[in-house]
Amino acid sequence: MSKHRAQHRAPRRKGRIAAVVLALGLTAGAGSAAAMGVIPQLQTPEPATASDALAPAAIETASLEKLEIPKPKVTPAAQTVEAAPDAATLPAGSGTGYRIVFDQSDQRVWLVESDGSVERTYLVSGSKFNNLQPGSYQVQSKSRTANAFDGSGTMEYFVRFATGFSEPIGFHSVPKDHSGQLEQTKEQLGTRLSAGCVRQWLPDAIALWDFAPIGTRVVVTA
Template sequence: MSKHRASHRMIRRRGRVGALGLAIVVTMAVGGAAVGILPQLKPDRAAADTSAAAPASIETARVDTVVIPTPAPKRRAAAASVTKVAPVPELPAGSGSGRRIVFDQSDQRVWLVDDGSKVARTYLVSGSRFDNLQPGSYTVQSKSRHAGAFDGSGTMEYFVRFATGYSEPIGFHSVPKDNSGKLEQTKAQLGTPLSAGCVRQWLPDAIALWDFAPVGTKVIVTA
């Protein structure tokens, strides 16, 4: 081996050793710096001090018990009251046919019968307390909106004449008023003979007959 080659190898070895040494030095320097830079972790005083007060416990909200009322049972609807309609009293036997007024003295009742022989209206009246009207067939003779008693004792309305008594006309009219303006009888007294000869009616019924019966209308009087 020549000296030139030997010297060359020595130079390369020295270079490797120098590089290795430099690497070791750098590593130590960096490691030391790392040790000097990193801060020391200190234990948490609160965690280490067992005598420290524990955090206050969180109170849970009080939940009141909600009571759901049981629905009351539905009441059955009250049965609708049924108004009983009184049957229409039958017409007396032998009371004729067609459009007419029927007055039955025993029942003290009047019927207004239309052209189809159908009862349009019926109601109680107060006829004569004397035997001055014979059963039979009559006709409306005249009508007066206002009239006076034959003896001057009072007045009446809606007078419909159909017969003549002993000396004075007989007809249907409203319950008379005396000279002081007082009715001579009550509605409750209808159905009882109380007049001196005519047929007394409550005012709405007197108006109904007045409208129903033009002059010439048939009137049937039964016993």
């Protein structure tokens, strides 16, 4: 090879080497740029926006255990309570000591012990007529059974203590007619229904019969 030909090949070879180096440089630069574009996305996430806080996932995982629902306050309605009358309170002027008290206005009887305590009190049905005056009486006689003065029926545990217009007046059970039917109901006690005597429900009539021997004082109040 001549010296002249060798001088012409050397520049051409250097040009090829420069082109290869330049191509490698551009490829490396492109790879570095691509790498620089990926790394920031992994290390520096975009800041959350306000709408992200209300995402469905956040709502579904929210804890509701600490929520306290106040209970409504219930104020009871004001009630007016009337004091019930004391049935054990004896009427004024009914005396002292061991006695039977019959109050005509209340249609009630009291069986009173010697110390003033009330053994029993209950409603009765007295006379529809004005044939028994207030005052002090005493038990005159007792009959286990008796007939009505007009022959309309019978009664039990008759305890006589006064005389009306012409017939005796006493305490006894509610009369029965000749068919055995009571002449009034228990619910009607407390109202005036008799012709002169004092009608009692049977257990009360028995209690007074046992309580009142002959001579027991009976006080009748208006």
